[in-house]
Amino acid sequence: MNNNQSIKDLVCMLILDIAPEADLHNLDPNEDLREELDLDSMDFINLLDSIATKTGVNVPESDYSKVNSLALLTNYLATQS
Amino acid sequence: MKTLTMPSFGADMAMGTIVKWNVKQGDLVSKGDIIASIETMKGLIDMEVFDDGSISTLLVSEGDEVEVGVPIAELQLKNENYSNNKPELKLENVSLDSGELDTSIDVNKTPVDDQILADKRILVTKDSQDQNVNRQNTQQPKISPAARSRAERLGIDWRLLSKGSGPDGAIVLDDINIPDEKSAEQVSDTVKDPSNMMRQAISATVSRSKREIPHYYLQLDIVLNNTINWLSDHNANLPPSKRILSNAVIYSAIARALTSFPAFNGFYRDGHFQPSESVHLGNAINLRQGGLMVAAIHDAQRLGLIELMEKITDQVSRARKGGLRMSEMQDATVTLSNMGDRGTDSIQSIIFPPQVAIFGIGRQREVPWVIDNTVNIATIVSVSLAADHRVSDGHSGARLLNKINKLLQTPEVLM
Numbered sequence: 001m002n003n004n005q006s007i008k009d010l011v012c013m014l015i016l017d018i019a020p021e022a023d024l025h026n027l028d029p030n031e032d033l034r035e036e037l038d039l040d041s042m043d044f045i046n047l048l049d050s051i052a053t054k055t056g057v058n059v060p061e062s063d064y065s066k067v068n069s070l071a072l073l074t075n076y077l078a079t080q081s
Numbered sequence: 082m083k084t085l086t087m088p089s090f091g092a093d094m095a096m097g098t099i100v101k102w103n104v105k106q107g108d109l110v111s112k113g114d115i116i117a118s119i120e121t122m123k124g125l126i127d128m129e130v131f132d133d134g135s136i137s138t139l140l141v142s143e144g145d146e147v148e149v150g151v152p153i154a155e156l157q158l159k160n161e162n163y164s165n166n167k168p169e170l171k172l173e174n175v176s177l178d179s180g181e182l183d184t185s186i187d188v189n190k191t192p193v194d195d196q197i198l199a200d201k202r203i204l205v206t207k208d209s210q211d212q213n214v215n216r217q218n219t220q221q222p223k224i225s226p227a228a229r230s231r232a233e234r235l236g237i238d239w240r241l242l243s244k245g246s247g248p249d250g251a252i253v254l255d256d257i258n259i260p261d262e263k264s265a266e267q268v269s270d271t272v273k274d275p276s277n278m279m280r281q282a283i284s285a286t287v288s289r290s291k292r293e294i295p296h297y298y299l300q301l302d303i304v305l306n307n308t309i310n311w312l313s314d315h316n317a318n319l320p321p322s323k324r325i326l327s328n329a330v331i332y333s334a335i336a337r338a339l340t341s342f343p344a345f346n347g348f349y350r351d352g353h354f355q356p357s358e359s360v361h362l363g364n365a366i367n368l369r370q371g372g373l374m375v376a377a378i379h380d381a382q383r384l385g386l387i388e389l390m391e392k393i394t395d396q397v398s399r400a401r402k403g404g405l406r407m408s409e410m411q412d413a414t415v416t417l418s419n420m421g422d423r424g425t426d427s428i429q430s431i432i433f434p435p436q437v438a439i440f441g442i443g444r445q446r447e448v449p450w451v452i453d454n455t456v457n458i459a460t461i462v463s464v465s466l467a468a469d470h471r472v473s474d475g476h477s478g479a480r481l482l483n484k485i486n487k488l489l490q491t492p493e494v495l496m
Binding site: 038058 | 328
C-alpha cells in the first residue's frame with residue numbers, strides 16, 4: 001500500500017511536469033486519465049517515457065488499455081517493478 | 082538599411098516583449114543568427130535574422146513590450162547597393178494582424194496591398210523588395226501634402242499604395258490610416274486587454290481568409306488498419322521515446338503526396354500563386370495555456386518516419402516550453418490541423434493566408450467497414466482538405482486525398 005502511494009505520488013509529479021495545470025486533487029483515480037486531463041497522444045507517450053526513465057518500467061503499446069486510469073496505471077507499475 | 086520589426090508568430094499574436102537582445106549596436110550578424118528572445122503569450126521565441134549585415138541601431142530596450150509590426154532594430158545589410166535606391170517597406174510598421182488595417186486601406190486594394198497584407202512574415206524577402214522597387218518605377222501615385230506628411234510621420238511608405246480615394250486616384254489624408262491613428266480612448270478600452278487583442282488578431286486573419294479566399298472543401302475517410310498494424314509491429318519492442326505515433330505517418334503521407342500536387346503547397350500573393358519547392362508542413366499545436374501555435378516542419382517530404390517523429394516531438398515540446406525559432410513560426414507552406422484523439426470525427430479548417438490549403442485530421446475511430454464483400458471493423462480517420470479555388474480545382478484536390486490514402490495503405494514506403 002505504501003509502495004502504491006509512493007508510485008502514485010511519482011506518477012502525479014510526472015503528470016504535473018507534462019500538464020502543469022492539471023487538478024490532481026479532484027481527479028477521480030478510476031476515470032480515464034487522458035480524457036480527464038486532456039492529454040493527447042504526444043503527452044501520453046511523454047508521460048510513459050518519463051515513467052520508464054524513473055521506474056524502469058516500459059509500458060508496451062499492447063498494454064495501453066491496462067493503464068488508462070490513474071489507479072490502473074499505479075497498480076500496473078506496482079506489479080511490474 | 083533594413084528595419085526589423087516585432088515579428089508575428091501567429092494569427093493571434095498582437096504584442097511581444099524583447100526579453101533579451103543577443104546582439105548590440107555594431108555587431109556583425111549572419112543569416113540564421115538568433116538576435117533576440119521574444120516573450121509572447123505563447124512563450125519564448127528565438128528571433129533570427131534573414132540577412133548578413135551589422136546591427137546599426139536597437140530601437141527598443143530589453144523588457145519593452147511592443148505591438149507586432151513596430152520597428153525594433155535597424156540592420157545595415159552586407160550588400161547595401163541595390164537597396165539604397167529605396168524603400169524599406171515602411172508599411173511593415175503597420176500592424177499587419179490588426180483588423181482595422183484591412184478596412185482603412187480597402188479603397189486602395191491593389192495587388193501590392195494584397196501582397197503586403199498576404200505576407201504575414203514581417204521581414205520582407207529580397208524578392209518582394211525588388212518587386213516593389215520595380216513597381217514604383219512604373220507607377221507612382223499622386224499624394225496630397227497633408228497625406229504625405231501623415232504618412233511620413235507614421236512611417237508608412239505611401240509609394241506602395243497604387244492609388245488613393247482622391248481625384249485622379251490621388252492619395253488623400255483618409256487613405257493614410259492605421260489603427261493607432263484612430264481615437265485613442267477606443268483603442269485603450271478594447272485593444273489593451275491581451276485576450277481581447279488575441280481574439281481581434283485571430284478575427285482579422287480568419288475574416289480576411291474567408292473574404293479573399295474562395296475555399297472549397299473535400300473529405301475522405303481513410304482506413305488506417307495497415308498503418309496501425311505496421312506501427313504496432315514497429316513499436317512492439319521499443320521504449321516509449323522511440324515509438325512512432327500514427328499521426329506522424331499521416332503527416333508524412335501528406336507531405337510526400339504534396340510533392341506531386343504543387344498547387345496545394347505555396348503562397349498566393351500579388352494576384353498569383355507561387356508554388357514552394359519544398360513542403361514546410363505547418364503543424365497546428367494546441368497549447369495548454371490556450372491558443373494555437375503553428376510550427377513548420379521544414380522539408381517534411383524528405384524526412385523518414387523516425388526523423389519526422391523526432392521533429393514533431395521536439396517541436397511540440399518547444400512550443401509548450403519555449404524555444405521555437407522564428408523561421409519555424411513563419412515558413413509553413415501548408416497547414417495541418419489535428420483534432421487529436423478525443424476531438425470530433427472531422428474538422429473543416431480555414432486557410433491561413435497566404436497559404437492555399439489546409440488539412441483537417443479528425444479523431445481515429447472504429448467503424449463497420451466493407452472489405453471484400455464482408456463487414457469488418459476498421460479504424461478510420463477523416464482527412465479533410467480546404468483549398469483555394471483560385472489555384473486548384475476539386476478534381477485535383479480529390480486526387481491528392483486519394484494519393485494520401487494510397488500511401489497510408491503501405492506505411493513501410495514512408496519509412
